[in-house]
Amino acid sequence: MMNLLLLLCFISYSGSSTKAVSGIKGGNVTLSCGSEDREIVEIRLYSRSEIIRVCEKKNCSGRVFKEGSCDVVIKDLIYSDAGKYFLRVYYNNNQTEVERQILEYHLHIHVNLTVRKGEELVFDDLPREADTVERCKGTVCTEIWRRGRGLLNERLTDSNGRLVIREFNSSDAGIYRVLNSIGGELVTTNVTESEGNDLNRTDDTEPHSAWVWIVAPLALMALIILIKITRQHLNRNKQPDSMK
Template identity: 50%
Template sequence: MFKLFNLLFLMWLYNNSGSSTIPLSGIKGGNVTLSCKSEDREIVSIDLSRLKILLSCQNEECKSENVRVFKEGSCDIIIKDLRFSDAGKYILRVDYKNPQTELEPQTLEYQLCIQDYISVKKGEELKLDVLLINADKVVHLAKRSTGRKEGWRRGHGVSSDRMTIRDRNLIINHFTATDAGTYEVLDSEGQILIMVTVTESRTESKDELNYINDDKTTTYFPPST
């Protein structure tokens, strides 16, 4: 009952808060810290929410719905082994106590963007596992272009006959150099959830490989005097 009340309160606070969002970014597979900056106050409770409560701490005892989410220090929250599904909004509520007076709780809102870097050979399949439940569209910024081209939009599908959707993946068939660049996944509010930088994997020719191998075995002898 307490958790349900707390969750409803956090949702109300999220919808009625005028506080600004703190942008965060992390590399897929890495870690990210949601810093609370407690200013050495006595903390009574900490709750991290994202549609549901992910972490709840009372009197230094924490319960987490996800083993990758935990508290560090007084109230900083760490998310380990980042995945694309971690992208989105988080709300951190910290309740303080003071011997003389009750202090207002601190509520922070974060927008987490997950980044990734992949390389694809020409002619192969480019698979982007980015069609999250909260994704609204995917746009492509080519390396040699100043504009963004929409590749997929919820409710409209893909924009190219070389694109298909399979198991939540956006598939681009027969990868070419023009497909390289940055792919941004945005939510319905235009916030960036995911950024994937795609480069073309260079395949050396037989002559180039022979040159590289020969160069590795070449020994330099200084001229005799």
């Protein structure tokens, strides 16, 4: 107990701030601490459900690493990265005491998907904070999944948080939003249909192209020979009878 009281005497809480950050799936995002001019002692990153290991070496193999004195970079973003993060930054002040600053971030991820008709539309693992998934067309949004209620679409399947819409068609295109329990956007996915790539279409252009490459040169050669023979015949008819 005495050790805890002594520790509290040297650590002061400087308050918290909230920052909204966004990134694209597969890209990188930086959680900026804004404390580059301070002597940083330690940083710790948390989500709502776990402590996140931050690599502090120059050549990091993991997806989460420190940049500069206390910025944190998350690379190769995936669906489940979206949500709330807390960054604790410990630094020395002018009186050699250790101060703690807590920064709060809300990470929103954008995704662009192009799907062919008849294929599966797959939404990767949903964030832990996901409460609702809805599809929006214009200003009208319809729920297709809700935590605790399950699936609200007959062509939708749920495999441990991995949502799949079977046999994609044009009506499935639109904006899909993953929301938390208070309506905050975690993931926004823009789904479009791939044009001119229908799986049900029979494409037989390659055999036709092969026949064209074979027949065309032969036809051209025959035409050249025919023209040559015709010219020889005409020239022979123009010669005088003595020359004939």
